[in-house]
Amino acid sequence: TSLDRRVERGKLSAEERVHTTGETARDQVVEHTFKIRNSGGAPLTILKVVEPPNLEILSLPTSLAAGEAGEVRVRVPLLYDKPGALLKQIVLRTNDPATPEFVLELKILSTEYVAAKPGYARWIAVQHEKRGTISQLLAATDGQDFEVLRTSTPPPGITSAIAVATKEPGSPRTWTVDLTLGDDAPVGAIVGTLLIHVTHPKQKIVPIPLSG
Secondary structure, three states, rough: OOOOOOOOOOOOEEEHHHHHHEEEEEEEEEEEEEEEEEEOOOEEEEEEEEEOOOOOEEOOOEOOOOOOOEEEEHHHHHHHHOOOEEEEEEEEEEEOOOEEEEEEEEEEEEOOEEEEEEOOOOOOOOOOOOEEEEEEEEEEEOOOOOOOOEOOOOOOOOOEEEEEEEOOOOOEEEEEEEEEEEOOOOOOOEEEEEEEEEEEOOOEEEEEEEEO
């Protein structure tokens, strides 16, 4: 008679494979720690990690002994994602032949309390020709009144002007922010994100992606 021998292997498990946040203002940074464990009977090696855009792996074990626990710490700055329901999947590829890919999911509801329309600015211009101005209209989505304080981080050659668009007694104000590409702006691609600083109690920054 032959004896069946059980081959010991590493096996990755997690306390939670999916973590869901509630409503989170889109100017916040979400950090979360996934707690993982090698629940198998042999050492486990994490060979590769595949992370989605705009997610940073802060810490991650490269190997776990049998029974050993570890942590996967991640960070997501929401400013650089579109608002709405976000799904961030982290794929851990291991030396476990039965389950070579182990997926952790972070579900985030990125919420705009101050929304800008159109919410982006794109120019196509020639240096020393006519200036181009693109206006952003800012309004609270929850009826709160707020003030626009300033803008920051514009690329070279772009200026901004802030003004109240509507101001009616008992109603929240809306604002305009005019973004102007100067006729002496440097030649080259327009790349960056303009940050509009506001006083809304739930959201302090409204990002405007710039391109052209």
